Amino acid sequence: MIVVRELSKRYGPTLAVDQLSFEVRPGVVTGFLGPNGAGKSTTLRIILGLHHPTSGEALIGNRRYDRIHHPLREVGAVLDAGAAHPGRTAFHHLACLARSNGIGKARVTAVLEQVGLAGVAHKRVGGFSLGMRQRLGIAGALLGDPAVILLDEPLNGLDAAGIRWIRSTLRELAAEGRTVLLSSHLMSEMALTVDHVLVIGRGRLLEESSVTQMRDRFERDVLVRSPRAAELAPILTGLGASVTTTDDGWLVAVGVDAPTIGDVAAAASIPLHGLTPRSATLEDVYLELTSEVVEYPAATQRRTRS
Numbered sequence: 638m639i640v641v642r643e644l645s646k647r648y649g650p651t652l653a654v655d656q657l658s659f660e661v662r663p664g665v666v667t668g669f670l671g672p673n674g675a676g677k678s679t680t681l682r683i684i685l686g687l688h689h690p691t692s693g694e695a696l697i698g699n700r701r702y703d704r705i706h707h708p709l710r711e712v713g714a715v716l717d718a719g720a721a722h723p724g725r726t727a728f729h730h731l732a733c734l735a736r737s738n739g740i741g742k743a744r745v746t747a748v749l750e751q752v753g754l755a756g757v758a759h760k761r762v763g764g765f766s767l768g769m770r771q772r773l774g775i776a777g778a779l780l781g782d783p784a785v786i787l788l789d790e791p792l793n794g795l796d797a798a799g800i801r802w803i804r805s806t807l808r809e810l811a812a813e814g815r816t817v818l819l820s821s822h823l824m825s826e827m828a829l830t831v832d833h834v835l836v837i838g839r840g841r842l843l844e845e846s847s848v849t850q851m852r853d854r855f856e857r858d859v860l861v862r863s864p865r866a867a868e869l870a871p872i873l874t875g876l877g878a879s880v881t882t883t884d885d886g887w888l889v890a891v892g893v894d895a896p897t898i899g900d901v902a903a904a905a906s907i908p909l910h911g912l913t914p915r916s917a918t919l920e921d922v923y924l925e926l927t928s929e930v931v932e933y934p935a936a937t938q939r940r941t942r943s
């Protein structure tokens with residue numbers, strides 16, 4: 638369990654984290670999402686005791702990181718997949734980490750096996766692909782068999798096979814009852830990976846919900862085609878819906894669901910030639926949530942709701 642309470646961090650004039658509070662529960666994969674510069678890395682660094690907060694606190698299992706005696710046994714983290722020394726072998730890199738945390742070499746062999754790097758254990762890290770380095774980072778995070786796992790942008794730059802591997806690994810780790818938090822600035826990467834999302838922007842919490850709730854809550858519309866659309870539109874408006882017409886003659890109804898439209902059209906003997914409920918993609922929801930807080934928005938990113 639991770640608890641962040643009224644956390645703020647100021648770097649000179651920049652308020653990187655602003656009164657941020659959230660909890661990350663065990664047993665699910667939680668995504669920490671936000672556009673570039675939102676404050677994700679800063680928050681992760683504070684949780685890991687690498688930066689001091691200006692105010693507020695971040696706790697791992699009720700304790701601050703710097704009060705944990707054997708950190709690697711309680712928290713595993715990958716902040717930078719490229720952090721391993723290129724001249725060391727995978728085994729040597731992990732063995733050094735293990736030794737400094739009182740962990741035996743048998744565990745090094747076990748985690749290399751777990752992440753699929755046993756075959757290259759004695760190869761130098763400098764020759765590893767990004768995907769292999771991510772696996773090595775995760776092996777390091779798992780060394781102490783920790784209950785909490787934190788990963789900063791673990792899917793960045795990975796190919797499809799690498800992404801699939803990380804997804805299934807994180808799911809397994811959460812299913813074992815661990816607390817798993819990973820950051821990303823891309824919703825598309827997260828949609829299939831996480832169960833729960835925390836969305837931040839300019840250091841503040843914008844949204845906290847399960848992925849399913851997030852999908853369901855976002856406004857949907859219904860496309861309706863009828864040869865008597867002009868008669869149907871005011872009926873829908875009378876139900877409280879807002880109705881617009883597309884260039885090719887479809888009605889777009891917001892605030893009324895497809896079964897209700899079907900029922901009222903039938904009651905008025907208005908034929909329907911098409912009735913299509915549309916739900917927003919998670920990417921749409923995310924862009925909508927963060928449209929006001931991106932640091933350098935592109936013109937096309939400033940979305941307006943029709």
Ligand SMILES: Nc1ncnc2c1ncn2[C@@H]1O[C@H](COP(=O)(O)OP(=O)(O)OP(=O)(O)O)[C@@H](O)[C@H]1O
Nearest residue numbers: 648651653671672673674675676677678679680822
């Ligand atoms: N050491 C630092 N000194 C000064 N400013 C910093 C420092 N670290 C972060 N910042 C600023 O704090 C804000 C939050 O940065 P942070 O790296 O936490 O965001 P992020 O959400 O991780 O972004 P990204 O997705 O781009 O990695 C940014 O405006 C950044 O420029």
